[in-house]
Amino acid sequence: MPSRPSSLGAEFEPTVDAYDIDFVVPLTHRLRFTRDCFGDDFGVLRDLFEPSAGRPARVQVWLDQGLIEWDATLLARIDERFKLAGELELTSAIKPLPGGEALKNAANQIDHMLAAFDEDQLDRRSYVVAIGGGAFLDAVGYAAAIAHRGLRLVRLPTTTLAQADSGVGVKNAVNWFGKKNWKGTFATPWAVVNDLGLLDGLSNRDFRCGFSEAVKVALLKSPPLFEFMVEHSRSIARRDMQRAEQALRQSVLLHLQHITRGGDPFELMQARPLDFGHWSAHKLEALTNYELRHGEAVSIGVALDTAYSYLTQGLPLKLAEQTFATLQDLKLPIWDARLVDGDVGKPVVLQGLEEFRQHLGGELTITLIRGVGQPINVHEIKSDLMCEAMRMLQHYSSSDVSRQTA
Ligand SMILES: NC(=O)c1ccc[n+]([C@@H]2O[C@H](COP(=O)([O-])OP(=O)(O)OC[C@H]3O[C@@H](n4cnc5c(N)ncnc54)[C@H](O)[C@@H]3O)[C@@H](O)[C@H]2O)c1
Ligand SMILES: [Zn+2]
Secondary structure: OOOOOOOOOHHHOOOOOOOOOOOOOOOOOOEEEEOOOOOOOHHHHHOOOOOEOOEOEEEEEEEEHHHHHHOOOHHHHHHHHHHHOOOEEEOOOOEEEOOOHHHHOOHHHHHHHHHHHHHOOOOOOOEEEEEEOHHHHHHHHHHHHHHHHOOEEEEEEOOHHHHHOHHHOOEEEEEEOOEEEEEEEEOOOOEEEEEHHHHOOOOHHHHHHOHHHHHHHHHHHOHHHHHHHHHHHHHHHOOOHHHHHHHHHHHHHHHHHHHHHOOOOOOOOOOOHHHOOHHHHHHHHHHOOOOOOHHHHHHHHHHHHHHHHHHHHOOOHHHHHHHHHHHHHOOOOOOOHHHHOEEOOEEHHHHHHHHHHHHHOOOOOEEEEEEOOEEEEEOOOOHHHHHHHHHHHHHHHHHHHHHHHO
16 A cells, blocks of 8 residues: 655545545736727836746737728837837737637637747747737637647727626637537636727727626626616717726626636536526527627627516516616617527527537526526526517517607
8 A cells, every 4th residue: 555755745645546636726817907008008018028037028919900990000009019118029010810700700710820829939928919809809819728728818808898898708719510609718818908099999889789798797796887877878879988988897897806706717617697698699699690799699688688587586677677778778789580580489599598508518507687786596497488578678679769769
């Protein structure tokens, strides 16, 4: 029988055959807020890069082309900033790529990124800077996470959705087998910089999208943010940047708090509370061939699970109606006819429940709400009542026309 060398602790007693050792990995989540990160605030970004073994930090930068279409001078400005920074080595020219969901559907682009990492000999202490929308960050983040089992990823989210939610997420993914986020990893970014100025180039449609995640997280966790959204959604839709910034900051901090203090950053347990409204949203995105933006699909999904919460969990009707009106004031949809495609009584979107369950494994667990800040997990969704929730949304979405034109 082996005896225990003196350097082994008691829990590593060599005479047993089964070991269950809990361990904790220390991680730091860095989030910064700036207004002009390639201008006056560049120092905030630069300070995130640590020299390695006496050599300047090595940095490769990827840029969502959506931003170049908005500002043709941006690429040259970023390039100059990095080159003049000192203490930094830009390993090659800044790499533009078309962003949006198409990037997550394009398998060859991941290989393209990996080849570029290899060509510049990036290692685990090198930095990949991804500047772009949520889809861009997901795809570049996925490539960075699998290269050498993880390069340091600095995310600069450039959509409201990514600044409100996905930028601080500890996940990345691309779509595979025609399924959303099938391929991906959990990986904590080295840092996230939310720069308000980068949002200027967004279309009104994309600008409004992110606030569905703010409404989502408010319903789950924050009565004050919910009240704020009810009150200010119209001015946010008109791009009142002061109100928009307040909503984005509250939203991202609630997400950050959940990830760092919620006890389950890598979603090992069954519930995915931040995914309120997402089982149908993900299905709708695929059903519409990604014609609906994630934020629009989330708006519909949040409205749907809010209606279902009213029908099954005693959520007060007034709160459900306030939620629908707030989303509509943000000029976001709460209804799409494609929700009810398929058999009467069993719309195709309900397949999203099984896909959601399969993604996580185990028992179906859907988060609903009993009130604002009062989430509850359920393990069964009743098709007939979900269909009734859909009819409710159809009704409220058409009544919005009369409210807006009244
Ligand atoms: N990893 C996570 O935790 C997580 C969480 C939520 C959402 N997501 C993912 O995020 C994606 C949605 O991201 P999104 O809503 O940010 O949209 P998006 O990334 O699809 O971008 C939408 C469009 O805006 C363009 N664009 C981006 N920034 C711009 C700017 N500042 N100016 C002009 N154009 C700009 C893009 O090129 C694209 O065409 C989905 O794939 C979703 O699954 C991931
Ligand atoms: Zn989302």
